[in-house]
Amino acid sequence: MKEDISRLRDQLSSSKEIVIVTHRNPDGDAMGSSLALWNFLAKRGNAATVITPNDYPDFLAWLPGNGKVLKYDTDTIAASEKILKAGIIFCLDFNNLSRLEGLGSAILASKAWKVLVDHHPQPEPFADFAYHDTDSCSTAQLIFELISELGEKHLLDKDSAICLYTGIMTDTASFRFPSVQAKTHRIAAELIDLGMPHYLAHEQVYDTNTEERLKLLGFTLLEKMQVLREYNAACISLSESELKRYKFRKGDTEGLVNYPLSIKGMRLSAFFMERDGVIKVSLRSKGDFDVNKMARAHFNGGGHRNAAGGDLKLTLDEAVKKFLELLPGYRNELQK
Numbered sequence: 001m002k003e004d005i006s007r008l009r010d011q012l013s014s015s016k017e018i019v020i021v022t023h024r025n026p027d028g029d030a031m032g033s034s035l036a037l038w039n040f041l042a043k044r045g046n047a048a049t050v051i052t053p054n055d056y057p058d059f060l061a062w063l064p065g066n067g068k069v070l071k072y073d074t075d076t077i078a079a080s081e082k083i084l085k086a087g088i089i090f091c092l093d094f095n096n097l098s099r100l101e102g103l104g105s106a107i108l109a110s111k112a113w114k115v116l117v118d119h120h121p122q123p124e125p126f127a128d129f130a131y132h133d134t135d136s137c138s139t140a141q142l143i144f145e146l147i148s149e150l151g152e153k154h155l156l157d158k159d160s161a162i163c164l165y166t167g168i169m170t171d172t173a174s175f176r177f178p179s180v181q182a183k184t185h186r187i188a189a190e191l192i193d194l195g196m197p198h199y200l201a202h203e204q205v206y207d208t209n210t211e212e213r214l215k216l217l218g219f220t221l222l223e224k225m226q227v228l229r230e231y232n233a234a235c236i237s238l239s240e241s242e243l244k245r246y247k248f249r250k251g252d253t254e255g256l257v258n259y260p261l262s263i264k265g266m267r268l269s270a271f272f273m274e275r276d277g278v279i280k281v282s283l284r285s286k287g288d289f290d291v292n293k294m295a296r297a298h299f300n301g302g303g304h305r306n307a308a309g310g311d312l313k314l315t316l317d318e319a320v321k322k323f324l325e326l327l328p329g330y331r332n333e334l335q336k
Contacts, residue, residue, distance in 0.1 A: 003129055005149045011113055011129075012150075016087025017047050019112070023094040024053035024101050025250075028205060030093040031056055032167025033117070033139040035065040036160045037090060040147055043155040049082045051075075053103045057251025062204050063166060064159035072103040079103075086112040093139040095123035095302075117142050120303065121292060134304075137179035140167025144187050161196035169201055173258065177306060206255075216246035217256065225260060231327045232334045233268040234260030237320050240274045257282040267334045272312075272319045279312040279319040289333055298326060 020037055022030040034050045041048040050065070054073045060066070070079045083089070089112045091097075097104035107114070108126065116127035119136040136142050144164055147153055156164075165188060172180050175188075192198055219242070226235045236256065246252075257271035267289050271282040281299045283291035284307055291308040295301040301310020312319045327334075 003131070005146075008115065008129055008131075008146075009150055011088055011115075012041075012044070012046060014087065016113075017082070017085050018049070018088045018090065019082050019086040020048055020050045020090045020092060021100065021103060021107060022050075022052055022092045023099040024103075026052050026054075026056040026060075026093075027254075028060060028170025029138045029140055029167040031060045031063055031066075032163045032165075032170070033092050033143045034090075035063050035069075036140065036163035036167065037092065037117075037143050038065050038068070039157070039160045039163065040143075040152070040155055043157065043160075044152060051079045051082065051103065053100050055250060057254060058249065059205050059208055059251055059254075060166075063163050065163070072106075080106060083107065083110055083112075086110060088113050088115065090115045090117060091127060092117050092143070093120075094118060095120040097124060097126055117146060122302070135179075135181075137177065137181065137184050138168045138171035140164045140171065141184060141187060143167075144191075156194060158195035161191040161194035162201065165191045165196045165198060166201050166205065169198075170205060173255070174202065174206070179304070179306075210247075210249070210252075212247040213249075213252045216243075216248065216252055219246065220256060221259060227260065227263065227266075228324075228327065229265070231268070231331055232265050233270070233327060234263065234266055235270045235272070235320060235323060236260065237272040237316055238274065239316050240276075243273070243275075257284050261286055268330075270323050272316060272323070274316045277313075279314055279316060281310045281312060281319070283308045283310075288336070289330075294326075294330075298322070 018041055020034045022034050038048050038050050050069045052071050055071055072079045083106050095118050097108055114127045116130045117139055118132050119134055119139055121134050123132055131146050224236050257269050260266055260269040261284055267286050269284045273280045283295055285291045290305045292303050292305055295303055295308035295310045299310030303309055
């Protein structure tokens with residue numbers, strides 16, 4: 001659903017302060033789209049602040065504007081003051097305020113005009129203006145299209161291009177997912193024309209590792225991956241103690257859930273990670289198997305057809321057991 005863009009243009013023409021928020025544990029699309037929008041708004045003369053619920057992986061710290069971001073869990077007072085003064089709040093890359101944890105309550109209580117820009121299904125109706133398309137591969141792509149519809153694409157520069165390209169690249173696993181459209185590549189080409197060093201984005205995100213991260217990857221694939229060929233599925237689990245053994249840092253398990261899907265015939269991959277007494281669940285699939293439905297039904301989460309996640313307040317063993325017990329009910333779908 002994309003509303004009349006003139007309503008947004010009228011709001012932006014005022015001198016209102018703007019806040020940009022995204023979901024907890026921000027990924028490349030969340031940070032790329034947020035910082036690109038922040039840079040664009042600065043170019044058009046709008047004062048804006050990016051606020052995240054918590055920290056994000058080090059491999060995103062190179063994005064232009066990163067040093068200006070407020071983290072709600074550690075910068076609560078400063079972030080709350082910005083929200084209180086805001087006339088417009090952009091909500092990027094989430095469909096439900098619960099995905100912001102404590103920050104979500106502050107956004108809900110705000111009297112600011114709220115703008116949703118997102119590509120996840122079934123958005124909660126909290127926004128005054130929605131720019132929403134589930135066919136889009138990423139929120140970063142939607143930000144590019146939104147700026148284009150505003151007729152202000154000329155304000156995009158190299159910094160915005162870096163952020164947008166990184167958002168698109170990470171949410172499509174380097175343009176691999178079925179959600180990638182022909183126009184996605186056309187947009188990427190325009191961003192490269194703006195001076196975006198596409199090779200640098202890939203290097204920063206995918207080819208910059210610590211020794212401990214590579215050892216964690218090797219340990220996980222050798223010792224912790226369970227392949228269930230009768231269901232064309234695989235499962236990985238990591239305990240808090242195992243993460244500590246390899247000096248885990250936020251982002252170290254990024255993309256880990258995708259590895260089992262490279263095994264011939266695999267349709268479903270699940271990753272369970274124990275963090276702070278909660279089990280973080282990541283689900284990925286190939287073809288028509290809908291992990292968004294699985295996440296919504298069983299793992300207190302959601303996402304997209306081929307990529308979703310959730311949380312469980314169980315032990316790690318209980319979470320894995322729950323997944324394994326669900327598989328017989330999905331046997332026919334997974335064997336198609």
